[in-house]
Amino acid sequence: QVQLVESGGGLVQPGGSLRLSCAASGFTFSTYAMSWVRQAPGKGLEWVSDISSGGANTYYADSVKGRFTISRDNAKNTLYLQMNSLKPEDTAVYYCAKRPGLKPYMNPSPQDSWGQGTQVTVSS
Numbered sequence: 500q501v502q503l504v505e506s507g508g509g510l511v512q513p514g515g516s517l518r519l520s521c522a523a524s525g526f527t528f529s530t531y532a533m534s535w536v537r538q539a540p541g542k543g544l545e546w547v548s549d550i551s552s553g554g555a556n557t558y559y560a561d562s563v564k565g566r567f568t569i570s571r572d573n574a575k576n577t578l579y580l581q582m583n584s585l586k587p588e589d590t591a592v593y594y595c596a597k598r599p600g601l602k603p604y605m606n607p608s609p610q611d612s613w614g615q616g617t618q619v620t621v622s623s
């Protein structure tokens with residue numbers, strides 16, 4: 500079965516950096532687009548970033564463009580999100596998600612599998 504396990508979240512000061520990882524198993528990772536989606540306290544899901552199956556094409560929400568970088572290592576079945584210049588408004592649970600196929604989207608849906616999420620808190 501599909502498993503997505505996020506790690507790397509934590510508490511960081513404004514202006515700091517974190518790198519999130521998502522270990523994938525149970526499917527052929529290299530043949531699916533992947534996403535990061537976040538949910539801030541009391542708010543709905545917000546799409547953050549997508550990456551194509553091979554990693555050549557990346558997409559970002561305007562709120563994170565220039566600060567976050569999505570990448571993947573298909574040999575290790577792992578998705579990453581490098582987050583720099585973090586702001587308090589980046590505080591959220593970050594989810595790794597699997598798209599239904601090769602196509603990336605710029606939207607929280609469609610996804611057919613989700614990780615359990617990792618908490619990122621940006622505060623002084």
